Amino acid sequence: MTTFDDARPSVARPHATAGMPAHHKAIFAGLLLLLIVLPWFVYPVLVMKVMCFALFASAFNLLLGYGGLLSFGHAAYFGSASYVTAHAAKIWGLTPELAVLTGTAAAALLGLVIGSLAIRRQGIYFAMVTLAFAQMAYFAALQLEFTGGEDGIQSVPRNDLFGLIPLQSNTSLYFFVLVITFGGILLIHRIVHSPFGQVLKAIRENEPRAMSLGYRVNRYKLIVFTLSATLAGLAGATKSQVFQLATLTDVHWTMSGEVVLMTLLGGMGTIFGPLVGAAIIVTMQNYLATLGAWVTVIQGVIFVLSVLLFREGVMGLLAKWFRKPL
Numbered sequence: 001m002t003t004f005d006d007a008r009p010s011v012a013r014p015h016a017t018a019g020m021p022a023h024h025k026a027i028f029a030g031l032l033l034l035l036i037v038l039p040w041f042v043y044p045v046l047v048m049k050v051m052c053f054a055l056f057a058s059a060f061n062l063l064l065g066y067g068g069l070l071s072f073g074h075a076a077y078f079g080s081a082s083y084v085t086a087h088a089a090k091i092w093g094l095t096p097e098l099a100v101l102t103g104t105a106a107a108a109l110l111g112l113v114i115g116s117l118a119i120r121r122q123g124i125y126f127a128m129v130t131l132a133f134a135q136m137a138y139f140a141a142l143q144l145e146f147t148g149g150e151d152g153i154q155s156v157p158r159n160d161l162f163g164l165i166p167l168q169s170n171t172s173l174y175f176f177v178l179v180i181t182f183g184g185i186l187l188i189h190r191i192v193h194s195p196f197g198q199v200l201k202a203i204r205e206n207e208p209r210a211m212s213l214g215y216r217v218n219r220y221k222l223i224v225f226t227l228s229a230t231l232a233g234l235a236g237a238t239k240s241q242v243f244q245l246a247t248l249t250d251v252h253w254t255m256s257g258e259v260v261l262m263t264l265l266g267g268m269g270t271i272f273g274p275l276v277g278a279a280i281i282v283t284m285q286n287y288l289a290t291l292g293a294w295v296t297v298i299q300g301v302i303f304v305l306s307v308l309l310f311r312e313g314v315m316g317l318l319a320k321w322f323r324k325p326l
Contacts, residue, residue: 057274068204073134079251081233107233267313
């Protein structure tokens with residue numbers, strides 16, 4: 001168990017900055033191998049959607065699971081990056097990597113501005129502030145000319161990667177998405193297992209104690225908030241390339257609710273939990289789409305059962321069984 005003294009930079013223990021645990025290496029290697037061969041057995045667009053939401057859920061988990069900050073407005077960063085990326089690719093003619101970077105940068109800037117205001121509040125007030133800003137982002141997307149209003153930005157072109165590699169086929173685009181998703185999740189793993197991550201856990205467990213030890217708590221909160229918003233934006237930017245559109249759905253409050261459900265179902269505060277949660281929710285939405293609004297009811301039932309029966313989530317429960325952090 002990590003103590004506050006363990007988290008202090010001057011007395012950081014070796015395990016805080018040690019290399020990746022062997023079982024994590026095995027899981028990442030198996031996951032990478034699975035994702036490489038999966039598009040030949042499953043519709044690639046479905047897998048790409050799962051990867052985008054897995055990165056989105058992992059970014060949210062960085063804020064909630066490790067920072068202890070519950071945001072109800074993460075759709076703002078996911079959706080804003082989606083719109084900016086789509087606009088950059090369609091109107092400005094940027095290549096995919098530049099369009100994605102532009103959208104991600106926009107989400108990072110938005111996260112920095114909103115985060116600097118939201119972290120001044122705690123608990124439910126923090127959550128409500130993030131929701132309020134997300135609703136402002138939604139109405140901006142509805143009213144601004146460049147977003148296309150209710151129609152959104154459609155028919156976004158898939159330009160050549162670096163101006164050289166065509167991404168028109170789903171197969172070539174798939175590996176572009178795979179690199180982004182896997183790289184983002186590895187970055188989150190590194191953040192969590194760094195001294196910075198140890199301080200985040202200390203703040204999450206006992207904020208007054210962390211303050212008494214001399215840590216500038218609000219600075220750490222702002223950094224993790226901005227990092228989470230940036231990675232959520234990266235997921236949204238990538239999604240706009242996959243589906244070649246950006247719509248109001250990306251910034252709607254229900255999108256913020258879905259990412260909370262994915263994180264809690266998979267396992268809050270675990271590395272691989274959000275990946276599992278995203279896979280379950282997206283797959284269920286795809287194969288149960290014929291049920292219409294009943295999909296939402298089924299999601300609600302699953303959420304209630306997970307809270308009542310295994311509050312740690314799927315991976316949290318497995319971590320308890322195997323007695324290894326997942």
